[in-house]
Amino acid sequence: MKNPPTTPAIGRDLAALSGHDLWHAEDLQVGDRMNLGSVDVTREAIIDFAARYDPLEIHLDDTRSPFGDIIASGVHTMAYFSSMASRSFFPRLALVAGKGIERMRLPHPVFPGACLTGQIRIDDVVMKPERADIVCGSTMVDQSGRVVLDFIAITVVARRKHR
Numbered sequence: 015m016k017n018p019p020t021t022p023a024i025g026r027d028l029a030a031l032s033g034h035d036l037w038h039a040e041d042l043q044v045g046d047r048m049n050l051g052s053v054d055v056t057r058e059a060i061i062d063f064a065a066r067y068d069p070l071e072i073h074l075d076d077t078r079s080p081f082g083d084i085i086a087s088g089v090h091t092m093a094y095f096s097s098m099a100s101r102s103f104f105p106r107l108a109l110v111a112g113k114g115i116e117r118m119r120l121p122h123p124v125f126p127g128a129c130l131t132g133q134i135r136i137d138d139v140v141m142k143p144e145r146a147d148i149v150c151g152s153t154m155v156d157q158s159g160r161v162v163l164d165f166i167a168i169t170v171v172a173r174r175k176h177r
Contacts, residue, residue: 025136029102036108038174039146042136050098050132055086057126063090086124091163095154098132110145110170118165122156129157137166145172 025045028037061084064073068087071078079085086094124130131154138149148171154163 028106037106037171038108039139039141039148039171040174042139042148042171044136044138047133047135048103050102050134052129052131053094053098055094055124055126055128055130057084060084060086060090060126063087063093081123081125083125088120091120091124091154094130095132095152095163099134099152103134107169108172110172113147113168113170116166116168120163122160122162124156124162130154130162141173145170
């Protein structure tokens with residue numbers, strides 16, 4: 015699978031917005047984006063996670079893995095993304111709840127020593143009377159720029175109270 019084409023960033027960099035007010039649905043626009051930071055993946059973390067949650071040979075034994083080394087499980091990769099988003103993006107939202115994940119892809123494996131970087135972009139804002147469904151494109155790449163995780167998340171965010 016090829017990496018998605020690189021296109022110029024459109025919309026606002028949400029991380030650059032000043033203030034500490036929560037972002038409501040009306041504050042978010044299609045094209046807005048936020049870099050979530052990065053995380054280093056260690057061999058020990060892959061093995062510990064796999065032993066506890068996904069004990070398959072490809073995550074535990076490099077001699078039995080068809081990849082030539084162990085790889086992080088998809089659930090572990092998603093956990094890294096969730097951790098980054100939960101520290102930087104979600105605390106800024108007037109969050110109601112997560113609603114779903116669509117079209118999750120893991121086009122390249124995550125190896126020990128990888129440095130993963132995440133980004134969220136707003137793809138759609140579907141307004142409803144008291145809240146909105148915020149459709150976010152969510153991507154994580156490794157240190158070589160290869161996409162290791164790509165999915166669409168739907169998050170429910172409150173609207174401002176109108177008086």
